[in-house]
Amino acid sequence: MRKRFYLFFPILFILVDLLVISITFLMTQSIIGIESLYENYTPEEFIFIMLSWSILSLLGKDFKIGRPSGYEKSVTKSFKTIAVFLAIFSFFIIFSNQEIVSRSFFLYFSGLLFLLIPIERVIIHLIINKYRKGGGNCRNSIIIGYDQLGFSLFDAINKNKNLGIHCSGFYGNATQIESKYPLNGSVKTFLDSNLENIDFIYVSENIVKEELNQIIELADASFIKVKLLPHFKTDFLKSYTLKLIENINVIDVNHLPLDHAFNRFLKRSFDILFSSLMLFFVLSWLYPIIAMVIFLESRGPILFKQLRNGKNNEVFRCLKFRTMYLNEEADHQWATKNDHRVTVFGAFLRKTSLDELPQLINVLMGNMTIVGPRPLPVNLNEQYRNQIKSYSQRHSFKPGITGLAQALGHRGEIKELREIKNRVTLDRFYLNNWSVFLDLKIIFITFFELIRGQETAY
Secondary structure (H helix, E strand, O other): OHHHHHHHHHHHHHHHHHHHHHHHHHHHHHHHOOOOHHHOOOHHHHHHHHHHHHHHHHHOOOOOOOOOOOHHHHHHHHHHHHHHHHHHHHHHHHHOOOOHHHHHHHHHHHHHHHHHHHHHHHHHHHHHHHHHHOOOOOEEEEEEOOOHHHHHHHHHHHHOHHHOEEEEEEEOOOOOOOOOOOEEEOHHHHHOOOOOOOOEEEEEOOOOHHHHHHHHHHHHHOOOEEEEEOOOOOOOOOOOEEEEEOOEEEEEOOOOHHHOHHHHHHHHHHHHHHHHHHHHHHHHHHHHHHHHHHHHHOOOOOEEEEEEEOHHHOEEEEEEEOOEOOOOOOOOOOOOOOOOOEOHHHHHHHHHOHHHOOHHHHHHHOOOEEEOOOOOEHHHHHHHHOOOOOHHHHHOOOOEEEOHHHHOOOOOOOOOHHHHHHHHHHHHHHHHOOOHHHHHHHHHHHHHHHHHOOOOOO
16 A cells, blocks of 8 residues: 555656646636647647656655645745746747747746646645545654653654654653553564564654664664654754764754745745736836825925844835824834824825835845845834844844734834834744745735734824
8 A cells, every 4th residue: 555655646746737737838828819739839849848847846756745844845846846847948948949929928837837836736735634634645653762752752643643653652661651652662672673564763862872873773774764852952943954064963053944045036036026016016006196195295205214224234225105294203213103293194104004115116126025024223123132132033034024023913113122022033933934835824914904904003
């Protein structure tokens, strides 16, 4: 049964991929008005395109859906495959001397591919999780080390059935046996046992080194994976990487998802696409209207340019529509409820967050991102930096037009220190757990909250 799954699932996975790509081709030709796909591509060329995708997907092992991994990893894999595939596809278009319609075909096809393939991958991930939860594609494991580390893992495995991992029990030395945690014998018993039906061996780092070496030797001889449970707590690490220098293990404890070049490329690509569309379709006609009302209501510039701290604490000019009468306290004092400095139209702009729209220009310039920790005025930033532990981590990436804290209602005036601490905690969580899905979720929540209205938006 196990061999059949590993034989047939990759084939089924690729076939579903090819079906989605075929649908993408059909949708694209419908959009640009091509009656037949073979107007631009011969059957041989179409087969070459589909074969290229199949090879890339197999080489990237897109079909391997990790047991402890979330949907984000499947989507990230799909983005990598799509990016390389489109690079090959673009060269194919250039060297095959296709007509100009092929270039428009390529643009529409690329957009639909980036939309449909990730959706397909999430659906497959959901189906596999359901299949594993029902007992399919299950892997057998044991835990060596009858201690709290092993108990916690045993509970986690039993709680998350979608992992598709079955734990048959423990091996270790114990003075007292817990009925909830079945003990199969000592470590010596394990070393003398048959490992034929075992896939994973989880080993507590609390066992003695000599026994650990023997376990690894035995596992290597049987081609079984050994996974070590570290005795130190990693909850404060969240994102970390393990590297080897000579024979010394080195852990990067503050390694963030956006430290990866590909993740930054994904985020920057989305920033450019999203901000360009918003500038072209929204700000192009809305800017003159807002500018005219601001000009007629009060004297002063249309845009309010304020120095704020960005990535690596570097200072940049953050753009906003001016919502206040000209005053000396703008850089030092939060806007309060019924603030006399705020104009009538300015209150509307702040309530709807339309005053933030010019920051799309900051995004295109590279000073900001669509989703990230919100930047504060330089003076206020310095004040909080000296009062809050780990405050500076929020400057490890570009600030955003919106952020996790803002989407969850933490915006506007800060009256107590605990309020900024809550924002910093959420900013750090965002940076430690960044994913494309998280960005999209924050954007969705932000739009929903803008429609519903937030009490602190003043």
